[in-house]
Amino acid sequence: MTSPCSPLEPPISPQRAPAPKAPIIPPPPLPLSPPDSGFPPSPWSLQAPIPPPPPPLPLPPAKGTAPPHVFGLEKSQLLKEALEKAGPVPRGKEDVKRLLKLHKDRFRSDLQWILFCADLPSLIQEGPQCGLVALWMAGTLLLPPSGIPLERLVQVAMERGYTAQGEMFCVADMGRLAQEVLGCQTQLLCGGLGGPNRDLVLQHLVTGHPLLIPYDEDFNHEPCQRKGHKAHWAVSAGVLLGVQAVPSLGYAEDPELPxxxxxxxxxPCQPPSLPEEGSPGAVYLLSKQGKSWHYQLWDYDQVRDSNLQLTDFSPSRAANGQTYVVPTGGVRAGLCGQALLLWPRDSNHLPGSITI
Structure with a gap:
């Protein structure tokens, strides 16, 4: 793996609140493997028996859609009722069109828009598992639909010492986990989503590969700036680009939205010219996170700024009596200005190139 980051310190040291609750009992241990360095591949994990995924939920009557995957559904009547009221989950393209119609004043009328979108399933998190839920959703683009159960990701993360109860405060650990369990390639981005990393991210999303982003979550799940006190994870699997002119080869105008x-x-598609950095309101990330089964469109600069100010561990988390695994150097060292590109191991995709 190539990475613009300098080598990181050994991954983690536990940070405990003053009044810890009963110790967490991890699942039965996995076979031991030697410590990794620089996200080494872990062949044993790909050959180990994988427990079968839970049985799928019944399909709703709507055609061409699927219900969201809801972790913990069998234990929560509230989630069951919410799922029944919500109905089927719209596909990415339809959800984006809904957002464009609903918030058309937010999008510049002087630009034409190109949507690159890979469909993601939905998975509602239970507890502080937003990072692992985001990785599970990303994994559906990297593996066959049967994929890897969320429980498997949680189990391996606990066995490797990356988490105590599902939380993930280290992007580098997320990359190691993705390589081991999903067998994918990863690239850790440091220094924020601006500058040269901006083109890497946009080119990666145009090719249909996922991006994992830590950010501060506002009340409506959008990025905000709370110094890391509301640290959360999202997966982006598409991008909406505002351009002056659409390339002539390989694009069709939407019949409903001129x-x-x-x-x-x-x-074959001719790659579009990426909007220049400093062009406000010209790039939106198509994202999902573990508290809603709908897509969201986030202004790129808003995501960049939120990701770049993750510096402090939440005082409310520190005082809630739970145990969390936080890397040496804290939230600033583990999350601030970092993101993770993922793509299949057998893909010819290289970061920095566009192959549509």
Whole structure:
């Protein structure tokens, strides 16, 4: 793996609140493997028996859609009722069109828009598992639909000492976990989502590969700035680009929304010119996170700024009596200005190149 980051310190040291609760009993141990260095591949994990995923939820009557995966559904009547009221989960393209119609004043009328979108399932988190839920959703683009159960990700993360109860405060540990359990390639980005990393991120998303981003979560799940006190994870699997002109090869205008274009499946596409940094309101990330089964469109600069100010551990978390695993150097060392690119191990995709 190539990474613009300097080598990180050994991953973790536990940070405990003054009044810890009963100790967490981890699942039965996995076979031991030697300590990793620089995200080494872990062949044994790919060959180890994987428990079968839980049985799927019944399909709703709507055609062409699937219900969200809800972790802990069998234990929560509230979640069951919410799922029944919510109905089927819209596919990415339809959800984006809903957002564009609902918030059309937010999008510049002087630009044409190109939507690159990979469909993600939904998974509602239980407890502080937003990072592992985001990784599970990303994994559905890297593995067959059967994928890896969330329980498997939690188990391995606990066995490796990355987490105590599902929380993930270290992007580097997330990369190691993704390599071991999903067998994918990863690139750890440091120094924020601006500058040269901006083009890497946009080119990666245009090719249909996922990006994991830590950020501060506002009341409506959008990025905000709370110095890391509301640290949360999202997965981005698409991007909405505002351009002056749409390339002539490989794009079709949406029949319902004039000015919105989609790549034509199975047809070669001419890569678009990426909007220059400093062009406000021209780039939106298509994202999902573990507290909603809908997509959201987030202004790129808003995500960049939120990601770049993750510096402090939440005082409310520190005082709630729970145990958390935080890396040496705290939230600043583990999350601030960092993100994770993922793509399949057998893919020819290289960060920095566009192959549509």
């Amino acid at each position: 000015g919105l274009f989609h790549p034509v499946p199975g047809m």
